[in-house]
Amino acid sequence: MPELPEVETVRRSLQTIIGAKIKTIEINRADIIRKSDYQPEVLGGKQITAIKRRGKFLILKIETELNLIVHMGMSGRFYMLNEDNLLTEKHIHIIIHLDNASKLIYQDARRFGGIWLIKNIDEFFSCMGIEPLSEQFNAGCLGEMVKNRKIAIKSLLLNQNLVCGIGNIYADEALFQAGIRPDRPAGSLTTQEIECLCLAIKDVLKTSIEQRGTTFRDYRDGFNRVGNFQNHLKVYGKVNEKCPVCGAILKRDKIGGRSSHYCEKCQK
Ligand SMILES: [Zn+2]
Numbered sequence: 612m613p614e615l616p617e618v619e620t621v622r623r624s625l626q627t628i629i630g631a632k633i634k635t636i637e638i639n640r641a642d643i644i645r646k647s648d649y650q651p652e653v654l655g656g657k658q659i660t661a662i663k664r665r666g667k668f669l670i671l672k673i674e675t676e677l678n679l680i681v682h683m684g685m686s687g688r689f690y691m692l693n694e695d696n697l698l699t700e701k702h703i704h705i706i707i708h709l710d711n712a713s714k715l716i717y718q719d720a721r722r723f724g725g726i727w728l729i730k731n732i733d734e735f736f737s738c739m740g741i742e743p744l745s746e747q748f749n750a751g752c753l754g755e756m757v758k759n760r761k762i763a764i765k766s767l768l769l770n771q772n773l774v775c776g777i778g779n780i781y782a783d784e785a786l787f788q789a790g791i792r793p794d795r796p797a798g799s800l801t802t803q804e805i806e807c808l809c810l811a812i813k814d815v816l817k818t819s820i821e822q823r824g825t826t827f828r829d830y831r832d833g834f835n836r837v838g839n840f841q842n843h844l845k846v847y848g849k850v851n852e853k854c855p856v857c858g859a860i861l862k863r864d865k866i867g868g869r870s871s872h873y874c875e876k877c878q879k
Contacts, residue, residue: 612667612683612684612685612778612779613667613683613687613824613830614667614776614777614778614779614780614781614825615664615666615667615743615744615775615776615777615781615816616781616816616819616820616824616825616838616840617683617819617824617825617830617832617838618664618666618667618668618669618683618776619664619820619824620820620823620824620832620833620838621669621683621689621690621832621833622662622663622664622669622833623820623833624823624832624833624834625662625689625690625691625715625833626662627691627711627713628659628662628671628691628709628711628713628715629659629660629661629662630658630659630660630711631658631659631709631710631711631713632656632657632658632659632709632710633654633655633656633657633658633659633673633707633708633709633710634655634656634708634709634710635655635707635708636651636652636654636655636705636706636707636708637705637706637707637708638651638704638705639703639704639705639706640704640705640722642722643704643705643717643719643722643724643725643726644705644725644726644727644728645725645726645727646727646728646729647727647728648728648729648730648731649677649728649730650728651728653677654673654677654679654707654728657673657674657677658673658674659671659672659673659709660672660673660674665736665739665742665775666736666739666740666742666771666775666776667682667683667771667775667776667778668680668681668682668736669681669682669683669689670732676730677728677729677730678727678728678729678730678732678735679707679726679727679728679729680726680727680728680729680732680735681717681724681725681726682724682725682727683719683724683830684719684721684722684723684724684725685721685723685724685829686719686720686721686723686724686828686829687717687718687719687723687724687725687829688716688717688718688719688829688830688831688835689715689716689717689718689833690715690716690718690831690832690833690834690835691713691714691715691716691833691834692713692714692716692835693712693713693714694708694709694712694713694714695712696714698716700718701720702718702719702720702722703716703717703718704717704718704719704722705717705726716835720829738772739771739772739775740770740771740772740773740774740775741773741774741775742775742776743774743775743776743777743812743813743816744813744816744817748774748809748812748813749809750802750805750806750809753774753805753808753809754802754805756773756774756797757797757798757800757805758798759798760796760797760798761796761797761798762796762797762867763793763794763795763796763797763866763867764786764791764793764794764795764796764797764800764808765782765783765786765793765794765866765867765869765871766866766867766869767797768782768785768786768812769782769867769869774812776816777812777816779847779869779870779871780825780844780847780848781812781815781816781819782871783846783847783871783872783873784811784815784844784845784846784847785808785811785812785814785815786808786811786873786878787845787846787872787873787874787877787878788811788814788815788845789804789807789808789810789811790804790807790877790878790879791804791807791808791878791879792873792875792878792879793864793866793871793873793878794864794866794871795879818840818843819838819840819843822838822839822840822842822843823836823838823839823840824838824839824840825838825840825841825844826838826839826841827841827848846861846872846873846874847872848872849861849872850863850872854874854876854877856874856877857874857876857877859874859875859876859877861873861874862874862875
């Protein structure tokens with residue numbers, strides 16, 4: 612599933628759409644529009660003024676107060692093509708034609724993602740947690756979140772209402788880098804472990820953005836290209852492989868219903 616680094620990579624790769632006007636929006640599957648505060652036709656002739664990200668959501672700001680919000684779910688892709696490129700791939704549900712000779716494609720084989728046409732963005736994101744790459748997310752903030760909590764630290768990190776944008780890949784990678792077992796009760800982390808984890812979260816997310824995200828199968832950037840961070844993963848998806856630090860065989864367990872990858876020796 613695209614997580615923060617993948618969505619941020621799509622955002623960065625689509626900067627050239629800022630200033631373009633939407634000509635028409637072609638909808639092949641109406642149920643991909645999850646919610647509409649306004650009719651899609653309203654977008655015709657309107658300019659895209661900015662492209663932002665919140666957690667795992669991509670936000671196209673459209674004049675003057677409209678938002679087109681994209682979530683890529685499990686297998687979604689949101690990318691740009693030249694207007695004259697033929698569409699040969701399957702599962703293309705929405706095509707947004709722009710006045711700069713390009714088009715934006717929403718493609719999603721499994722259809723867990725979607726598009727929201729939203730007016731009030733503050734209300735839409737009212738329950739969303741803190742951005743992990745913001746300055747406000749620091750050891751003090753993480754310390755308050757884990758205080759007295761019995762839930763596994765891995766499950767806490769996946770709660771989008773607390774910290775947003777972290778999914779299974781980056782939770783496993785950050786916990787490995789911080790030397791903390793994913794099933795540790797969140798409240799049992801020491802001050803030093805909280806500091807380490809906070810730094811590790813920021814570090815793995817930033818490094819993955821530099822590598823343009825992780826592609827296992829479906830994820831593509833805004834140019835429909837694969838990412839590169841899958842070549843830098845230390846534990847995620849490495850079942851029965853050796854720990855890159857100590858050489859022990861890595862473990863995989865279900866924690867809170869999610870597959871979790873870790874090293875029993877390096878993570879306490
Ligand atoms: Zn190890």
